[in-house]
């Protein structure tokens with residue numbers, strides 16, 4: 365504790381600074397001192413009863429006091445070291461000792477935040493002064509940040525000419541972007557400045573912004589009100605359960621971090637949540653948000669709004685401007701029923717541990733890759749997602765992945781539009797090829813010979829390698845490192861690989877599945893035609909469909925999804941106008957009248 369600590373010289377022979385308030389008698393035989401503690405006291409002791417407006421040098425030097433011995437007293441003349449002012453901040457800013465009320469309430473401070481250069485500076489001097497005055501520390505927690513260095517990690521300095529001012533950043537990308545960037549820096553550590561990082565944060569703010577446009581558009585298209593009764597999870601689907609769990613676990617984590625003053629652990633968590641909202645939840649409801657029932661749309665609106673408004677409440681401490689602007693825009697929409705004047709008027713959100721489901725959060729992360737792999741398999745088939753597929757076989761040994769797929773199977777089926785998902789091992793032929801990259805360094809001059817051996821013994825090698833065994837021939841030990849193994853996809857499937865799993869998608873679509881695809885396309889296009897014709901949600905129609913493919917067995921679902929009282933197939937009365945829609949090479953005439 366005493367290492368390198370020396371006595372602290374508290375006075376300076378300088379001009380600027382707080383004058384040392386000590387007056388000394390000019391009588392050599394007296395030499396009495398007087399310490400003045402307030403303007404009031406100075407006025408009472410001053411010879412002419414006056415005090416200058418400015419209590420600094422040089423005016424203060426002219427104030428003379430009368431000593432008990434009858435002589436004049438003059439000011440001592442030094443100024444205090446600036447660290448006296450800084451070191452006593454913990455109480456001088458509370459107007460203590462004149463005012464005791466504030467001191468009782470706020471001293472010691474909950475926490476202090478400063479740069480790492482203040483270990484021997486402000487952190488230390490506050491501690492010294494407070495210990496001397498009260499024998500107590502002046503703060504309960506210390507939060508210390510590092511420095512922002514230039515792109516190469518060099519300290520920014522005038523002489524190096526590598527300074528980037530905060531103003532330069534805020535001029536280009538706004539103050540919120542700068543705050544967003546600095547709040548993620550790990551406490552106590554230096555951080556290289558990066559324009560790319562700044563741009564990334566700015567781009568993320570655009571994603572946050574676009575979310576509010578999406579929610580406003582969705583509300584105006586559906587004309588629904590926020591209905592909190594729907595918050596009962598039994599009325600919600602897995603995708604809602606997932607994002608609401610993400611919301612509540614994020615509120616919990618962020619609140620805990622803030623309570624521990626781990627500020628550097630807050631911004632990234634809120635960011636992750638609104639990215640999940642944008643990239644996961646909204647992707648999952650794309651189809652449902654258009655063709656879903658009113659109940660489903662109410663659940664979507666409630667969920668979108670609930671997650672988003674709480675993101676705004678939390679994020680307003682990081683980015684106060686954009687969150688406020690977004691809030692004011694949302695406030696314009698009556699359906700959201702926002703009564704507070706500003707986002708900053710809200711209390712900090714509370715989490716509901718009943719709604720936190722770590723299993724679904726974990727499983728959703730895993731099955732997203734599965735859904736992505738199936739969708740990219742569909743791309744190879746050149747088949748839009750509205751065309752149902754018969755079957756997907758997922759070949760994986762990853763038990764966590766298997767559990768996740770089982771838990772969220774219905775969701776996957778509905779998202780990728782397949783009728784069946786089967787998890788099993790596929791017995792496929794393997795193709796073995798030499799891995800030239802690794803052969804040379806293990807076999808040197810014999811490489812050519814080994815390549816020939818691999819090509820000649822491919823099937824034996826594949827069965828060995830499949831069972832994690834090496835294959836030895838003519839004294840050469842061939843392992844999985846020496847070969848590349850490709851799975852040969854059976855003719856009737858398309859193969860899509862992902863990390864830890866191979867997914868086989870059945871190519872053949874039965875006549876029934878194909879008709880279902882046509883029906884879904886007709887529904888989608890009829891909804892669009894209704895919209896183009898300016899019809900309201902509540903307007904019922906009489907629908908006429910004359911198509912090259914018979915979709916009449918989907919009659920009840922067509923009626924429900926497009927709001928049709930009747931559907932006539934293949935018959936047009938001559939007064940109804942129609943549109944010709946071409947779907948996968950087949951022509952459908954679609955027309956309707958309001959009834």
Ligand SMILES: [Zn+2]
Pocket residue numbers: 389390391394395396431432433434435
């Ligand atoms: Zn005297």
